[in-house]
Amino acid sequence: MSIGIFDSGVGGLTVFKEISKTFPSADIYYLGDTARVPYGNKSKETIIRYSLECANYLVGFDIDILVVACNTASSYAINVLKDSLNIPVIGVxxxxxxxxxxxxxxxxxxxxxxxxxxxxxxxxxxxxxxxxxxxxxxxxxxxxxxxxxxxxxxxxxxxxxxxxxxxxxxxxxxxxxxxxxxxxxxxxxxxxxxxxxxxxxxSKATANYIKKLGFDLSGSGNRRIFITDESPAFENLKSSVVGSIKLEKIELSKICTL
Structure with missing residues (x-):
């Protein structure tokens, strides 16, 4: 089984790290929307649209659970995501x-x-x-x-x-x-x-929360991290938080609906 995680940028790597430690054999896909960070100064409508776009990109990897690592997205978009997707959606x-x-x-x-x-x-x-x-x-x-x-x-x-x-x-x-x-x-x-x-x-509380739900999250232990724009801050923090996992840049046009 696999888990998708998205955040507006780099901070969600702390959630990625804790979930990776808690579920070492799960396949985990992370999307950092570095092209449009931060979400915190955007309107509610924009935050919801960005969140749906990130979620739909990750759903393309046939994920079984979506984790909304971004607190702003969890605050404004969680209910819309739950209504729109056919998989469990967990905020922080x-x-x-x-x-x-x-x-x-x-x-x-x-x-x-x-x-x-x-x-x-x-x-x-x-x-x-x-x-x-x-x-x-x-x-x-x-x-x-x-x-x-x-x-x-x-x-x-x-x-x-x-x-x-x-x-x-x-x-x-x-x-x-x-x-x-x-x-x-x-x-x-x-x-x-x-x-x-x-x-x-x-981040720890979220990993423990998923564990208590009792999902069978066995898999191949695959880890992939995607970003929507170059980000030196992301690269620096990634190295200190989750090590040498390769960053994969995707074009923003691949997830945008406009």
Missing amino acids: INPGVQEAVKVTKNKKIGVIGTYGTIRSNSYKNRLEELGEYQVYQKACPLFVPIVEEGLMNHKITKLIIKEYLEDIVSKGIDTIILGCTHYPLLKDKIKEIYPSITIIDS
């Missing part, structure tokens, strides 16, 4: 929320992500559907370029993390959801600054 939001609900002790949960994800209130709404949780959200736009420039351990990174997170940490949260696929690469640094807070890595 619900697995992260379920894990946070399981581990929080005081029901005060922080959510960090891009402007688009935070504006959508997708994590907040889902948490509030599940119980009386106090949810504190914060957009952290500089986290993405920090990761893509490989500055995770630079001295300025600690200052930026504290600048963004001090406010929600002061609310007494005991759990924080990393609501962007880039952010797991800052997990160790966040934990170093705030050791008492439980960090929910949505």
Whole structure:
């Protein structure tokens, strides 16, 4: 069996990595839409169209499960994708929320992500559907370029993390959801600054969520990574996250509907 994963760019490789570790014999196909990244500053209608195009490209590989690694696409397009496809569609939001609900002790949960994800209130709404949780959200736009420039351990990174997170940490949260696929690469640094807070890595939560569904994901262990445009940041992060898997560039015209 095989899994398709798409993201607006490079961050979804953290999801690819965790799913690859959890299902070593599954065939896994990843599409990073690097020509149109980021999705977070696009309209809802555009995000849905891009998501359908990426999904339909991956369906061409006869995948059995589609994983929407992009938090923005998970926020705005997940229901449309579920209605449009005849295979299970799994986003990163619900697995992260379920894990946070399981581990929080005081029901005060922080959510960090891009402007688009935070504006959508997708994590907040889902948490509030599940119980009386106090949810504190914060957009952290500089986290993405920090990761893509490989500055995770630079001295300025600690200052930026504290600048963004001090406010929600002061609310007494005991759990924080990393609501962007880039952010797991800052997990160790966040934990170093705030050791008492439980960090929910949505990429790990998503892999575990799929595992619990009980799919037979045996296969040949084939791995392919596609991008829609050249991306030095993608190449750099790919090397550090998933190693030497070859990048395959596809023409954007092959997935566009317009």
